[in-house]
Amino acid sequence: MTTMLARCTPALLALPLLAAAPAQQGxxxxxxxxxxxxxxxxxxxxxxxxxxxEQRCPGIAGHVLLVSDGDARVSVTVVTPDRRQHPLDYWTVITSGFSSLGPRAEWRVRGTGRALRPVALIVRVNANEDPEVPERRTSYLAVARLTGGRVCVTHRIGPYANANELARQAADRAGTLPCLGPRQ
Structure with missing residues (x-):
């Protein structure tokens, strides 16, 4: 019994790590x-x-991004190749404060050329959440899944030194995670 438990323990300890790892799909x-x-x-x-x-910005693999600016608040809508629009609602999910976007969108993809498949999107949202200090901005990374069902924001990464890496890790497993709801 003890020998069998000793053999199984390393495998049992690895199970949580395997469950947390993104699914490998080639x-x-x-x-x-x-x-x-x-x-x-x-x-x-x-x-x-x-x-x-509203502005139309280039995307990849038949996707397009619509950037909406309303009342000095911004959000993005993902338009998929089938022309369906998927609003990400940054103004309720990321911040209700005045906001702007970073200069580029980061697409997490698999494949190359015609086989390029976007699986997640990362966009920087710069928010002014303190009306008393309008020049103070908080930078968030909004991570959205583009696969696994509904297109939606799954993570709001705060201003950490390793925020970009955290956002990529979140994006790589976003397809299996629930959508964020409006911030309270």
């Missing part, structure tokens, strides 16, 4: 970047009364 995940720079995106709608706007 190709390793890597990053591809596209711009969110307003000068390189195309304005497709402007609302005269409010000044709100």
């Amino acid at each position: 190709d390793p995940l890597r990053s591809v970047y596209t711009t969110l720079d307003p000068a390189q995106c195309r304005t497709i709608r402007t609302y005269e009364e409010t000044g709100d706007s």
Whole structure:
């Protein structure tokens, strides 16, 4: 009995690590970047009364990003190759404060060329959450899953020294995780 337990213990200890690891589906995940720079995106709608706007930014593998700016708050909608729109609702999921986006989107992908498959999206959201100190910004990384069911935000990574690496790790397993709800 003791010998059998000793043989099984290493395997049992490894189970939580295996459960937490992203599923391997052949190709390793890597990053591809596209711009969110307003000068390189195309304005497709402007609302005269409010000044709100929507821009179409390039994506990859038939995906497009729509950047919505309303009341000095921004969000992204992912448009999939079948033209379905998936709002990520950064203004409720990431921050309700005034916000802006970082200059680029990071796509976590598998494959190459025509076989390129995006599995997750990482976007920097810079938020002003303290009206008393408008120049103070908090930088978040919004991680969204693009596979595994509904397209949605699964992680809100705060301003840590290793935030980029944490966001990539979260993105690599986002397809199996639940969507975030509105912040309270």
